[in-house]
Amino acid sequence: MFERILIANRGEIALRILRTCRRMGLGAVVAYSEADRDTRAVQLADEAICIGPAEARRSYLSAPAILSAALVTGCDAIHPGYGFLSEDDAFAEMTRAHGLTFIGPPPEVLERFASKAGTRQLLAAHGLPTIPGSEGMLRDDEHALQEAERIGYPVLIKPSAGGGGRGMRMVRSPRELQQALTICRSESQAAFGDDSLYLERWLEENRHVEVQVVVDRYGHGVHVGERDCSVQRRHQKVVEESPTPALPEDARRRLCEGAVSAVVAAGYENIGTLEFLVDRDGDFFFIEINCRIQVEHPISEMRSGIDLVAEQIRIAAGEPLGYTQDDVRLEGHAIEFRINAEDVAHDFRPQAGTVEAFLAPGGPGVRMDSHLYAGYEVPPYYDSLLGKLSVWGPDRPVAIARARVALSELVVDGLITNAPFHQAILDDPSFIDGSFTTNLLDRIGSAAFVAGGRRS
Amino acid sequence: MDDESPRAPGADEPEAIGDERLTVEDGAAELIVALEPPAEVPTTADGAAIGRLVDEILPLLIARFRAGQMGELEVRRADWHVRVRRPADELAPMAGGAASARGADAGRRGRIAAAGQTSGTGHAPAPSGTPTGLAPVGPGRPAEGHGAAPAANPSLVASSPAVGYYATRDGIATGSQVRSGDVLGHVDVLGVRQEVVAPGDGIVARLLAEAGEAVEYGQDLVRLEPVSRADSVREA
Secondary structure, eight states, rough: OOSSEEEEOOOOHHHHHHHHHHTTOOOOEEEGOOOOOOOOHHHSSSSEEEEOOGGGGGGGTBBHEEEHHHHHTTTTTTEEEHHHHHHHTHHHHHHHHTOOOSSSSSHHHHTOOHHHHHHHHHHHHHHOOOOBBBBBOOOOOOHHHHHHHHHSSSSSEESOOOOOTOOEEEESSSHHHHHHHHHHHHHHHHHHHHHEEEEEEOOOTTTEEEEEEEOOOOEEEEEEEEEEEEEEEEEEEEEEEETTTOHHHHHHHHHHHHHHHHHHTTTTOOOEEEEEEOOOOOOEEEEEEEEEEEHHHHHHHHOOOOOHHHHHHHTTTTTOOOOOOOOOOOOOOEEEEEEEEEEEETTEOOOEOOEEEEEEOOSTEEEEEEOOOOOOEOOOOOOOOEEEEEEESSSSHHHHHHHHHHHOOEEEEESSHHHHHHHHHHHHHHHHTTTOTHHHHHHHOOHHHHHHHHHH | OOOOOOOOOOTTEEEEEEEEEEEEEEESOEEEEOOOOOOOOOOOOHHHHHHIIIIIIHHHHHHHHHHHHOSEEEOSSSOEEEEEEGGGGOOOOOHHHHOOOOOTTTTTTTTTGSOSSOOOOOOOOOOOOOOOOOOOOOOOEOSTTTOOOOOOOOOOEEOSSSSEEEEEEEEETOOOOEEOOOOEEEEEOOOOOEEEOOSSEEEEEEEETTTTOEEOOTEEEEEEOOOOOOHHHOOO
């Protein structure tokens, strides 16, 4: 086991990782940028080290800065959190070259699963159904038109690199396709430095369901259930829950068991998430794998009692899993709400500024993962996630009722947050009956959605 | 990334500058290539080595770099090192929060590495840097009372440009007279030296870190008593 871990991330996830290091009795050093000097994780760490200026490129994304920080503070492993360098195989390789351990999949595993198209082929070969799509990357407009014709409209244009909805467009006709290709190319070039695109069949009224897996180095793997992330705004997750209300229990079991056996067979290692689209007939299609801890991991932890960050650390240290699928008990229902510093009324404009008061909700089945405190200044340089409110109940109605109470208790003064938006979601009939799809928020229009929620 | 044939950025028009350093841009990634000759052989870099670097190694490196999310990548060999850095405005926003890092200096940076300095560092300039020569790195600022207005007799502090092990430059000691931009020491980052630069003209008042000490980014390293320009002219 490691002695001292460098946490190379910020915000709530730095704090989350620090808590597990503490619980496991491991030393923890927090690497931070100049803009994050006053964050909670920096205050609580055994040691904290400034690695660069606010600009992420020269701090959280600078491999030399992070590696040097780990070496001068005597760490033997680096936890990258999510985002930043968390799935970068070259960084994982450099970490190893400096005699340190990357907490995540080993570099060769990251490399094997780095290409989305390659991963789909690999896992399809191990039995996972995939969405009909273009053969490889689109060569030019003509190739795109031919492939779209073959797949059948509507189709979704997707960039090979990156994520987060950039460079993605759904089109319903050849004319729309031609117009969108130019936009998608320039968007993905700007966002990811790579303009290669591919096509996928668009599933109307689809749901986004993902499976959490935990796989050790010795080929033992379990799943920790699935999460439904269909409440999205512009392809960004807003609310996640487990189990998914979209599938009956036997279908959920088939989905999760199929996912874990495919990744074990394909040689995956460490924790990971397989994302699927589920169509209205309940058929599911694998889309991509995330080789890191996810933002929404707490709901899986609440249902299973498994500390996923601890599993990540143990597996990276070479420990065997030590339990089987039968030992994993998934109980009740959990929902997570991403609390963002966003002004919903003004197109979700990100907010920065000083937190004047912060009161976290509590009570049975309530968990708040947040780095906020009164007086903390939210810097403008990074994403707008202030924390995650997760609730658990023995069933979905109780979880929803607890969520309403918890959201009403939450106080974040000094900044505008999206908490009213979550209250509106909880009042939406399609959320309450579980029939919502990924179109929910984009179709209704977010401002109208909040206004509608208030009226009812 | 899968089917993109990597171009050799700068193979077309390398902005060859100085004798040990060149900066090339292809719009997607800026490269700062610093060739560091072995310590005891202060020759100019070998033309063939540069050719191989540009034609063979860089394209591979760029392709690899593009495929990932890293903001900065550095590869070292015995007689050279290469650092590839992505312009700020091209970084994808990520869940973990790399987002709108205001890329104010991205456009300006292309020209910066033009200074023919030895022992290149490829370090981006401090925001106040001027586009000539190597701008002082790390925030040079009045010491004492962080953020408070400079007192009647303000002093200047040279701070660390990076995380690593610090060493004062030979010949720099309490009492040394230095000029703005002079190298006072360096910070060793994974074997690459990053310079600690005087933020103004002055006399070394105090060395705040010892040789071999681990230092963090922005840490105060050398305190200077400022000398006004009039004083320096008189002395000169």
